[in-house]
Amino acid sequence: MMVSEQDLTALWITFRLAALTTVILLLIGTPLAWWLARSRWRYKFLLEAVVALPLVLPPTVLGFYLLIALGPHGPVGGLMERLGGQPLAFTFSGLVIGSVVYSLPFVVQPLQGAFAALGRRPLEVAATLRASPLDRFLTVAVPLARPGFLTATVLGFAHTLGEFGVVLMVGGNIPGSTQVISIAIYDHVETLEYTQAHWISGGLLLLSFILLMGVYALNHRFSLVQR
Numbered sequence: 001m002m003v004s005e006q007d008l009t010a011l012w013i014t015f016r017l018a019a020l021t022t023v024i025l026l027l028i029g030t031p032l033a034w035w036l037a038r039s040r041w042r043y044k045f046l047l048e049a050v051v052a053l054p055l056v057l058p059p060t061v062l063g064f065y066l067l068i069a070l071g072p073h074g075p076v077g078g079l080m081e082r083l084g085g086q087p088l089a090f091t092f093s094g095l096v097i098g099s100v101v102y103s104l105p106f107v108v109q110p111l112q113g114a115f116a117a118l119g120r121r122p123l124e125v126a127a128t129l130r131a132s133p134l135d136r137f138l139t140v141a142v143p144l145a146r147p148g149f150l151t152a153t154v155l156g157f158a159h160t161l162g163e164f165g166v167v168l169m170v171g172g173n174i175p176g177s178t179q180v181i182s183i184a185i186y187d188h189v190e191t192l193e194y195t196q197a198h199w200i201s202g203g204l205l206l207l208s209f210i211l212l213m214g215v216y217a218l219n220h221r222f223s224l225v226q227r
Helices: 005-038 044-056 059-070 075-082 092-118 121-128 133-144 146-161 165-171 181-190 194-226
Strands: none
Touching: 005 044, 005 092, 005 146, 005 181, 005 194, 044 092, 059 075, 059 092, 059 165, 092 133, 092 146, 092 165, 121 133, 133 146, 146 194, 165 181, 181 194
């Protein structure tokens, strides 16, 4: 068999991690992107720089500081211990936290761009019809920003699938617990098991291509409908 049971487990952990990370990022990234797109705060660029930091920061650097924070002597891990829990380093929960931080700009930036492209006119028209701010957001902004939501969802999911440095630093390489598929591929290459690495890598390559092709096709279709 080209793909072992351990590889299938790593694949399941990866998909579960990507799905949960994407949901969390949409929940926290949507209001953040909306604020960044609409706010006129003078120092907004500081928050934008923080959000974009994972794009330029080496994954091992980000993973190292997350490991320190989530470990037993870090602020988050230490707090968890004092509350009777366990440190989050080398756990699936730690992987989720690391993935959320690392993939944040891949969700926030497409949403921010989509919200900014709306302009103020549609919302002002809705306001004249006595729509509340929440109604204007849910019934006007969200439907018009649908391509941005689609792009953010796919990029957040696909980016989490391919994580290596951050998840290795934060979660380690524990089979059945924190070993994700990117680490499994590295293990196969390290032990010269190139056939298994080819099968897994080829599958992920095909999946990533299909996801991106679907995003571009749907966005193109949406743009034709709007014309």
